[in-house]
Amino acid sequence: MTTETTFASLGLAEPIMRAIADAGYTTPTPIQAQAIPQVLEGGDLLAAAQTGTGKTAGFTLPILHHLSTRAAQAPKPGRPRCLILVPTRELAAQVEESVKTYGKYLSLTSMVMFGGVNINPQFKALKSRVDILVATPGRLLDHLGQKTVDLSGVEILVLDEADRMLDMGFIRDIKKVLAVLPKQRQNLLFSATFSDEIRTLANGLLHNPKSVEVARRNTTVEIIEQSMHRVPQAHKRDLLAHLIKRHDWQQVLVFTRTKHGANKLAEKLIKDGITAAAIHGNKSQSARTKALASFKDGGVRVLVATDIAARGIDIDQLPQVVNFELPNVPEDYVHRIGRTGRAGTTGSALSLVDDEEIGYLRDIEKLIKRSIVRVEVEGFTPPPKSELMSDERPPRPPQGRGGQRQGQNAGQRPGQGARQTQPGNRSASGRTPQGTPAAGSAKPAARPAPNRAAPNNQSQPRKPRPQAALFSAKPGSRGH
Numbered sequence: 001m002t003t004e005t006t007f008a009s010l011g012l013a014e015p016i017m018r019a020i021a022d023a024g025y026t027t028p029t030p031i032q033a034q035a036i037p038q039v040l041e042g043g044d045l046l047a048a049a050q051t052g053t054g055k056t057a058g059f060t061l062p063i064l065h066h067l068s069t070r071a072a073q074a075p076k077p078g079r080p081r082c083l084i085l086v087p088t089r090e091l092a093a094q095v096e097e098s099v100k101t102y103g104k105y106l107s108l109t110s111m112v113m114f115g116g117v118n119i120n121p122q123f124k125a126l127k128s129r130v131d132i133l134v135a136t137p138g139r140l141l142d143h144l145g146q147k148t149v150d151l152s153g154v155e156i157l158v159l160d161e162a163d164r165m166l167d168m169g170f171i172r173d174i175k176k177v178l179a180v181l182p183k184q185r186q187n188l189l190f191s192a193t194f195s196d197e198i199r200t201l202a203n204g205l206l207h208n209p210k211s212v213e214v215a216r217r218n219t220t221v222e223i224i225e226q227s228m229h230r231v232p233q234a235h236k237r238d239l240l241a242h243l244i245k246r247h248d249w250q251q252v253l254v255f256t257r258t259k260h261g262a263n264k265l266a267e268k269l270i271k272d273g274i275t276a277a278a279i280h281g282n283k284s285q286s287a288r289t290k291a292l293a294s295f296k297d298g299g300v301r302v303l304v305a306t307d308i309a310a311r312g313i314d315i316d317q318l319p320q321v322v323n324f325e326l327p328n329v330p331e332d333y334v335h336r337i338g339r340t341g342r343a344g345t346t347g348s349a350l351s352l353v354d355d356e357e358i359g360y361l362r363d364i365e366k367l368i369k370r371s372i373v374r375v376e377v378e379g380f381t382p383p384p385k386s387e388l389m390s391d392e393r394p395p396r397p398p399q400g401r402g403g404q405r406q407g408q409n410a411g412q413r414p415g416q417g418a419r420q421t422q423p424g425n426r427s428a429s430g431r432t433p434q435g436t437p438a439a440g441s442a443k444p445a446a447r448p449a450p451n452r453a454a455p456n457n458q459s460q461p462r463k464p465r466p467q468a469a470l471f472s473a474k475p476g477s478r479g480h
């Protein structure tokens with residue numbers, strides 16, 4: 001699409017234009033420039049857009065336009081005209097916030113609905129007019145079962161982050177919802193990735209869809225600076241604390257694979273004098289909201305999150321993402337790093353990679369079709385496997401003074417202060433800085449066990465598990 005597209009040329013209603021101006025948006029993002037005209041035309045849409053591209057406004061703005069310029073058929077309380085299905089509570093809350101932001105000069109009403117919270121306020125809200133309902137599938141089905149919501153008036157259906165909904169095992173729930181929708185409606189499907197499963201869903205759902213795509217399939221947002229550091233699992237916490245201090249990172253989103261790992265890491269960082277909070281599916285909704293709010297307003301510097309809890313986190317200009325562990329599903333890497341570099345801002349994503357994770361790294365690099373820059377911080381780099389075999393000693397942790405001088409590279413990004421090496425190389429000098437003393441701020445880490453197989457429970461070799469199994473959890477935990 002041309003870069004000349006302006007909001008004025010899109011033909012959106014005046015109250016929507018005013019809200020866009022209030023939000024400070026001057027030009028439509030590429031997905032908006034492509035999707036808005038298509039949605040305004042009224043047909044179905046298949047959109048390949050990663051998070052951070054401005055996709056939410058891409059569908060919300062034209063939906064608000066349609067609903068505000070067309071009269072509702074048989075309006076009734078609890079009978080929405082637009083249904084937006086999303087995978088997680090956080091995303092639901094954020095999409096509804098966007099609906100409110102862009103619709104603030106319109107008389108349309110919206111509601112957010114997700115599980116894990118008391119259902120009674122939702123019953124109450126459904127007794128009033130609801131034009132736009134943003135919901136996670138599980139809780140929506142609960143309401144359908146109790147007949148507290150009526151979907152017979154849905155004119156527009158959106159499946160947002162459809163790939164994630166399928167990953168989370170929501171396909172059956174989605175089908176149940178589709179079965180009660182009126183046949184005549186507009187369907188919009190947004191997905192970051194396009195598996196065969198998504199294509200099957202799209203084929204069954206969409207009629208002669210127009211398709212729009214803003215990034216090549218399965219590629220990472222180009223503006224994100226990506227680097228990785230090979231480091232034994234047992235040293236990761238010390239390295240992270242060291243990097244946060246050395247670079248003076250003020251807002252870092254860190255991904256761990258497990259909820260337990262998220263808690264432990266947050267505790268460790270706090271002990272090291274770095275404000276941190278953890279969010280994951282075992283935390284109550286109010287704890288998650290509170291942690292996210294403190295992270296947004298700078299009250300905590302580090303938010304440690306599992307993939308699922310982080311889904312939908314939307315922070316303008318989040319500068320730094322760290323993969324404390326690599327995800328075993330390569331597409332999750334794309335989702336994770338998409339938390340930074342949003343809407344055209346630059347961002348940086350660093351992955352801490354233990355030898356056990358090299359296979360995951362290869363899968364990720366294959367998917368994104370590029371190699372991630374290797375960086376090293378002296379004292380935190382393990383010897384290659386061949387050296388380990390000839391010399392049974394494990395890599396020594398940082399020892400306090402000397403080595404990479406503290407403050408020397410303060411404020412720099414990985415890749416600037418730390419040495420960059422080609423994939424597979426050990427370091428620029430070719431030497432492994434085994435046992436080299438490291439920065440003064442990094443405390444000596446616990447000496448890992450010789451075979452480095454189990455310094456803690458997170459470094460056990462992990463068997464890849466299907467996403468559905470990872471996330472389907474206990475009964476009643478749907479709708480996260």
Ligand code: AMP
Pocket residue numbers: 024025026027028029032050051052053054055056057314315316342343
């Ligand atoms: P999304 O991909 O929908 O999660 O949006 C990512 C971020 O981009 C959000 O913080 C939006 O507020 C922001 N955004 C959306 N559209 C624009 C725009 N046209 N100009 C500037 N920022 C935008």
